[in-house]
Amino acid sequence: SKGRYHFPDNFMWGGATAANQVEGAWNEDGKGMTIEDCLPYREVGIADFTRQFAFSSKDLEEALAAEPEANYPKRRGIDFYHHYKEDIRLFAEMGFKVFRMSISWARIFTDPRDEKPNEVGIAFYEEMFKECRKYGIEPLVTLSHYDPPLVLATEYRGWYSREVVELFMKYARVCFERFGKYVKFWLTFNEVDAMLRHPVTSGGLIEDRFPDVPFERAIYQAMHHQMIASALAVKLGHEMMPGAQIGCMMTKLCFYPYTCKPEDNLATQQRMRSVYRYVDIQVFGEYPGYLKREIEKKGFHIEMEPEDGKILREGTVDFVSFSYYMTSCMAASTEGLDMAPGNTVNGVKNPYLTSSEWGWQTDPIGLRISLVELYDRYRKPLFIVENGLGARDTVEADGTIHDPYRIEYLRDHVNAMSDAINEDGVELWGYTWWGCIDLVSESTRQMSKRYGFIYVDMDDYGNGTFERVRKDSFYYYQKLIAANGDVE
């Protein structure tokens, strides 16, 4: 390497998407309905998470009765279902070594209770993996990225119902059996900690369906079931696909103490534990003491089967993957302090950082800190499977799109990764930029919050041609990958 930035020769550069945010074709070829298909577009404030993720049985009724032209953005995504060949060709043109994507459970089983999988759905992913392989792109596959089949919410009570573990295992088995020859890298649940923030999209839990259980207790119970399902899937995956690497995926939130007051430091430490609590289980194979205590203090009892301890111990992950976008601060008392929105959480605003238009505070050094923290805590190889900047882009009269803000964000975070590898000795396998092609935002369901190196001609209301256009950042990432990260 000539310059300052060094990455291992086999470092996996690439990009990431999720089925529910790109595929569209929500009711084609035997795909069953999912929760995400029922989330309407809402004009809400950029930091109004409570409202963005609010979902009741009434919303569900409305979604089921909606006219075809009603604005349910996840139903159309970016129509990746019909454009994947073109899109993967563009990823290959950038030089991707890896493409992170997720499988839609409802495409594999029209109804999760079905005995037999939907062969048309299977064929779609088979073709997609072949397409990746054609260009030497390694697929990195998430089994569950925020799109529970609707039946889980209506016929069960989402992941609160233990039966869902079995249904999930039937789905996981089919994926391993049919896709194992194409896919070596797997993740079980996206942002596994997220159910405590948005129970409906992570767990299919609709609050008004729990008149008999405190809703928070229901969420902890559902989390337990996901832990069991994840561990069982890791074990089964290892048995069925020797050599497979199966990881967990967490939201790597990072909080700094707002001041050096011990009280603020303590509050920060407590907050950071809540960031790690479920990944601790997936890596160490048991509930950490502080999580048991947290549940106990709330007066909740989690139902467990006698074999659960063994399942958790036997299903620990091979690597730790995570999303990283921003940092914020913690204070023992937030009274009078400015708050900043972030990746579905609010924190105290950091006066030393600048923010995206959505208020997410950009912090490349926080990425280096996060890598070190995770490596010291878990001593497992790490994979950054989401990092990126949501911004509005302008298409110039000549059709070009200049996005220097995105290039700067990318470059600064790549440099921070290089420092973590070379200065701090962290083992990092790869980096997949979130939303390598513009897609529907998870939290706001906007198209106008764009992450891509590739522009998709569509607005928040579904108007547009779906045409794909290379932004300036496309050429920058191409250059960066070709130089294995060593660019200024």
Ligand code: BG6
């Ligand atoms: C992560 C999710 O939380 O952040 C993605 O795993 C999501 O699905 C991404 O898209 C960015 O968030 P948003 O709300 O800007 O789409």
